Amino acid sequence: MKHIFLAGIICISVASCGGDSTTTETKSVADMNPQFDKYKEQFIENLWKIYPGWASSQGYHKYDSILTIPNDAQRTKELEFTKANLDSLKSFDINGLSDNNKTDYHMIDNQLKSLEWSIKEQKSYEWNPSEYNVSGSFAEILNGNYDSLDVRLRNFYLKMTYIPSYYEAAKKNIKNPTLEHTQLAIDQNLGGISVFEVDLHEALNKVHFSEQEKQSIEATAKQSVEVIKDFAKWLDNLKNKTPRSFRLGKELYAKKFEFDIQSGYTADEVYEKALARKKELHEKMFELADKLWEKYMSKVAKPADKLVLIKQVIDKISEKHVKPEEFQSAIEKQMPVLIDFIKQKDLIYIDPSKPLVVRREPDYMAGVAGASISAPGPYDKNGNTYYNVGSLAGWDKERAESYLREYNYYILQILNIHEAIPGHYTQLVYSNQSPSLIKSIFGNGAMVEGWAVYTERMMLESGYENSDEMWLMYYKWNLRTTCNTILDYSVHTKEMSKGDALNLLINEAFQQNAEAEGKWKRVSVTQVQLCSYFSGYSEIYDFRETLKKQEGDKFNLKIFHEKFLSYGSAPVKYIKELMLSEMTKSPK
Numbered sequence: 195m196k197h198i199f200l201a202g203i204i205c206i207s208v209a210s211c212g213g214d215s216t217t218t219e220t221k222s223v224a225d226m227n228p229q230f231d232k233y234k235e236q237f238i239e240n241l242w243k244i245y246p247g248w249a250s251s252q253g254y255h256k257y258d259s260i261l262t263i264p265n266d267a268q269r270t271k272e273l274e275f276t277k278a279n280l281d282s283l284k285s286f287d288i289n290g291l292s293d294n295n296k297t298d299y300h301m302i303d304n305q306l307k308s309l310e311w312s313i314k315e316q317k318s319y320e321w322n323p324s325e326y327n328v329s330g331s332f333a334e335i336l337n338g339n340y341d342s343l344d345v346r347l348r349n350f351y352l353k354m355t356y357i358p359s360y361y362e363a364a365k366k367n368i369k370n371p372t373l374e375h376t377q378l379a380i381d382q383n384l385g386g387i388s389v390f391e392v393d394l395h396e397a398l399n400k401v402h403f404s405e406q407e408k409q410s411i412e413a414t415a416k417q418s419v420e421v422i423k424d425f426a427k428w429l430d431n432l433k434n435k436t437p438r439s440f441r442l443g444k445e446l447y448a449k450k451f452e453f454d455i456q457s458g459y460t461a462d463e464v465y466e467k468a469l470a471r472k473k474e475l476h477e478k479m480f481e482l483a484d485k486l487w488e489k490y491m492s493k494v495a496k497p498a499d500k501l502v503l504i505k506q507v508i509d510k511i512s513e514k515h516v517k518p519e520e521f522q523s524a525i526e527k528q529m530p531v532l533i534d535f536i537k538q539k540d541l542i543y544i545d546p547s548k549p550l551v552v553r554r555e556p557d558y559m560a561g562v563a564g565a566s567i568s569a570p571g572p573y574d575k576n577g578n579t580y581y582n583v584g585s586l587a588g589w590d591k592e593r594a595e596s597y598l599r600e601y602n603y604y605i606l607q608i609l610n611i612h613e614a615i616p617g618h619y620t621q622l623v624y625s626n627q628s629p630s631l632i633k634s635i636f637g638n639g640a641m642v643e644g645w646a647v648y649t650e651r652m653m654l655e656s657g658y659e660n661s662d663e664m665w666l667m668y669y670k671w672n673l674r675t676t677c678n679t680i681l682d683y684s685v686h687t688k689e690m691s692k693g694d695a696l697n698l699l700i701n702e703a704f705q706q707n708a709e710a711e712g713k714w715k716r717v718s719v720t721q722v723q724l725c726s727y728f729s730g731y732s733e734i735y736d737f738r739e740t741l742k743k744q745e746g747d748k749f750n751l752k753i754f755h756e757k758f759l760s761y762g763s764a765p766v767k768y769i770k771e772l773m774l775s776e777m778t779k780s781p782k
Contacts, residue, residue, distance in 0.1 A: 226286060226287060226290030226291050226295075227290075227291060227292050227295055229286070230286055230291055230295050230298075230299070231295070233282065233286075234298060234302075234631070234632060237279065237302070238631055238632075238635070240275075242254050242256065242257060243257070244262075244271070244272070244275060245262065246258070246260040246261075246262060247260075247261065247262060247331050250331060250334060250335070251331070251334060251571055252571025252572060252573055252574075252634075252635050253340065253570055253571035253572060253573030253574025253575070253577060254571070254573045255338075255340055255341065255349075255573075255574075258335060258346070258349040258353065259348075259349040259352035259353050260352075260353065260356070261328065261331070261353050261356035261357065261360055262360075263356065263359050263360055263363050264319065264325075264326070264360065264363050264364060264367065265363040265366070265367075269313050269319075272309065272313060273310060273313060273314075276306050276309055276310045277310075279302070279306050280303070280306050280307070280310075283299065283302065283303055283306075286299065293771065293772050293775045293776075294629075294630060294761075294772065297630075297633070297761075297764055297768040297771070297772060298630055298632040298633065300768065301632055301633065301636045301638075301764065301765070301768075302632060302636070304453060304456060305636050307453065308453035308454070311449060311453065315446065315449070316446055316449075316450065319367050320367055320368060320369045320370070320371070321368075321369070321370060321371045321372055321375065321438040322371065322372065322375040322379075323364070323368055323371050323375055323376050323378075323379035323429055324375045324378040324379040324382060324719065325379075326360070326361065326364035326367075326379065326383075326425070327379065327382050327383050327386060327558060328357055328360060328386070328418075328422070329382075329383070329385075329386025329387070329389045329390075329422075329556075329558035330386070330556075330558055331353075332350060332353065332354075332389050332390070332394075333386075333389045333393065333556060333558065335347075335349060335350045335353070336350065336389070336393050336394065336397050337578070337580075338574070338577065339577060339578070340574050340577065343397060343400060343401055344401050344403070347394075347397060347398065347401060347403075347411065350394070350411075351410070351411045351414060354390075354411075354414045354415060354417075354418050355414065357417075357418045357421050357422075358417070358421050361421050361422070361424070361425045364425065365425070365428060368429075368432075370434060370436050370437055370438050371429075371432070371434065371437065371438065372437055372438050372439065372440040373434070373437050373440075374440045374715075374718040374719050375440065375719055376429050376432070376434070376437075378719050379426075379429055380426045380429050380430055382557075382558050383422050383425060383426050383558075384422070384423070384426050385556075385557030385558050386422070386556075386557060386558030387419050387422055387423070388557055389556075389558065390415040390416075390418050390419050390422075391415070391419060394411070394412075394415050395412070398411060398412070440718045440719065441685060441686050441687075441689065442686040442687075442721045442722075443686070443687070444686075444687040447461060447683075447686045447687050447721065447722065448460070448461050448462075448687075450721060450722045451464075451722050451725065454639060454640075454722045454723070454726070455638075455639070455640045455722065455725060455726060455729050455730075455765075456638055456640065456765035456767065457640060457729045457730075457733065457765075457766075457767065458733065458767045459729065461683060461687075461722075461725070464679060464683075464725060464728065464729045464732075465679060465680065465683040465684075467728075467732060468676050468677075468679040468680050468683075468728055469680065471676045471728070471732075472673065472676050472677065472680065472702070475669050475672060475673045475676065476500065476501065476504070476673075476702075478669050479504045479666060479669045479670065479673070480500045480503065480504055482662050482665060482666040482669070483503055483504040483506075483507040483508070483666060484503065485662060486507050486511075486662055486663065486666065487503070487507060490507055490510045490511060491506060491507060491510060494506070501701065501702065504704060505701070505704050507666070508666065508667075508670060508704050509599075511602065511604070511663055511666070511667070512599040512600070512602040512706075513599065513602075514602055514603040514604075515598040515599060515601065515602040515603055515606070516598065516603070516606070517598075518586045518589070518594045518598065519586075521583065521586055521598070521601075522552060522554065522583045522585075524606060525552055525581065525583055525606070525610055526552045528606075528607060528610050529550065529552070529610070529614060529615060532610060532611065532614070532615040532616070533615060535653070535656075535658055536615065536616055539656050539657070540752055541616065541652070541653075541656060541751060541752055541755065542616050542620065542752055542755040542756060542759075543752075543756060544615065544616065544620060545623055547576070548575075548576065548579065548623045549576075549577075549578045549579065550578075550579050550581060550614060550615075550619050551578045551579065551580050551581065552580075552581045552583060553580050553581065553582060553583070554582075554583060554585050555582040555583055555584045555585060556582065564583075564584035564597075564712065565581070565582065565583055565584060565609060565613050566581075566582045566613070567579060567580070567581055567582070567613055567614070567618040567619055567622065568580040568582060569618070569619070569622035569623075569626075570626070571626070571634070571635065572625075572626045572628070572631055572634040572635060575626045575627070579619050579622065579623070581613055581614050581619070586598075593708050596706040596707050596708035596709070597706065597708045597709065599706050600705060600706040600708065600709040602667070604659070604663060604664050604667035604668075605667050605670070605671055607659060607664075608650050608667065608668060608671050611646075611649055611650050611653050611658075612646040612647065612649065612650055613646070616649045616653070616755075617645065617646035617649045617650075618642065618645075618646050620649075620759075621642060621645045621646065621759055621763070622642070622763075624756075624759035624760065624762075625637060625759070625762045625763045627760075628760065628761060628762030628763075630761075630762055632762075633761060633762025633763060633764045634762045634763065636763075637762070637763030638730075638763055638764060638765040638766075639723060639726040639730075640725075640726040640729050640730035640733075640765065640766065641730050641734075641763050641764060641765055641766050641769070642726075642730070642763050643726040643727045643730050643731075644726065644727065644729065644730015644731040644732075644733060644734050644766060645730065645734060645758075645759070646727075647672070647675050647727050647728070647730065647731035648730075648731050648734045648735055648738075650668060650671065650672070651668070651672070651735065652751075654668050656751075670703075670704050673703050673704070674703055674705065675727040675728050675731065676703075676728050677698060677699060677702070677703040678713075678724040678725065678727055678728060679724065679725045679727070679728040679729070680698065681695055681698060681699065681713065681717055681724065682717055682720075682721070682722065682723075682724035682725050683725065684698075685717050685718075686717075686721055686722075692714055695710075695713075695714055695717070696710050696711070696714065699713055699714075730766055733766040733767065733770075734758075734766055737766070737770050738754060741754065757773060757776075758773065761773075
């Protein structure tokens with residue numbers, strides 16, 4: 195999920211206030227890069243002062259003890275700093291910057307304008323109560339390994355003192371919230387209480403603080419829990435006679451898409467591309483399902499409807515899956531298998547020194563996605579990357595079976611490619627090595643998700659688990675990515691009903707009921723993010739195919755992968771520009 199930030203920075207003058215204009219112009223172009231590099235350095239330093247929580251998530255721990263209060267004064271400060279930085283950017287002649295700095299310029303400009311728009315127009319701080327949840331930032335302090343536990347616990351304690359003011363500000367902000375975001379906020383805040391009641395207590399048992407200090411920390415934690423419970427109760431009792439619709443609306447959606455995705459296409463164009471891709475995938479899937487019919491469905495008469503035939507074959511193959519209690523362990527066991535295959539095929543370098551930890555998804559993250567990656571920031575390159583796996587504990591047998599059929603033997607492997615190796619985990623390790631901090635900390639969601647989706651197809655094309663069953667399930671998974679875009683766009687701009695959404699997901703995308711219900715919940719509490727998969731993947735794959743045609747036998751897949759990832763998590767359109775520019779300058 196994209197971090198919203200604000201950049202507060204002192205304006206840096208880069209143009210001479212007098213003298214001959216021609217001389218000044220020539221000099222300014224020559225001196226742009228050194229001055230812009232200084233600007234970025236000061237920009238980031240001031241950014242962390244304004245957004246200490248975001249700084250911590252990136253591995254910059256100077257401000258770990260501070261919790262920003264989300265009140266009117268803070269938003270005014272954000273807007274003032276945003277305006278100052280947009281003015282500062284205008285001082286630079288972009289034509290005098292290197293290709294890398296041009297990209298950084300565009301990314302800073304986009305983020306500043308996105309922040310300004312989110313405060314002035316989107317105003318989700320009024321209608322989305324799930325934006326207010328402190329548990330994640332406190333859990334990061336306990337889970338970190340960047341400093342001694344003593345230091346981290348004392349920062350934890352100081353940060354807790356801000357919690358009452360934080361939730362008071364949240365209450366004042368909230369006006370006519372959506373019902374869906376209200377319930378999500380209640381669930382996630384209550385789920386996060388374990389950080390203060392369980393995780394903190396376990397950490398305190400590992401340090402040699404005095405009893406008095408431990409008691410003081412425990413007392414503040416108890417007060418924090420009461421404040422969080424009070425916020426959840428306040429939301430539950432909120433008299434909200436005119437709740438806002440969770441649907442963003444066409445105008446806001448188009449603007450959010452522009453800021454978040456930063457694609458070469460508009461939201462309307464990506465939607466049309468997705469519709470065409472869905473049709474193409476149905477044809478490919480029918481060919482394979484028809485071929486596999488005799489193997490799996492020989493005793494059943496073939497249906498005339500192609501989609502029904504595909505669904506029946508998929509449903510039969512999906513019966514092959516792990517047991518509920520083995521779901522997480524199955525994921526853990528597959529990590530070395532993926533690494534061995536990548537080494538064997540020489541697809542990309544995987545750094546063995548960067549730890550990947552598979553863990554049960556924390557409760558404060560539950561309710562949006564069943565699997566995700568939590569990666570360390572560029573200042574904490576050696577920190578753990580966590581593969582968060584949703585728990586099936588407490589699920590009834592029918593719901594668990596539906597979920598496991600969705601993540602069957604084949605698709606569970608594709609999920610692991612996407613989330614971990616060589617998907618998110620691998621890409622984010624490379625992103626942290628980028629020489630540009632801007633490209634690392636302002637990561638573009640469409641590039642990040644697009645890369646993960648791209649690797650799914652790349653691995654199969656390279657021969658991984660090569661079978662008709664795996665390809666059929668891959669197409670099903672890619673259809674899911676495609677339908678994410680169709681669903682998100684249709685729900686938020688075309689008033690798609692839940693019934694029509696479930697029909698799309700179950701009957702046209704062949705998803706299990708549990709997965710489809712979960713996706714409906716997700717689209718009702720997020721906007722645009724579901725488009726990032728298809729839009730980013732399309733741009734990356736099309737770019738690779740273009741280069742393959744241009745370079746012919748000289749094209750090297752590993753070189754392409756490592757060069758593409760070397761630019762950090764920049765928007766794909768900028769990575770393409772940088773790679774093509776570098777190729778043009780390179781000697782033949």
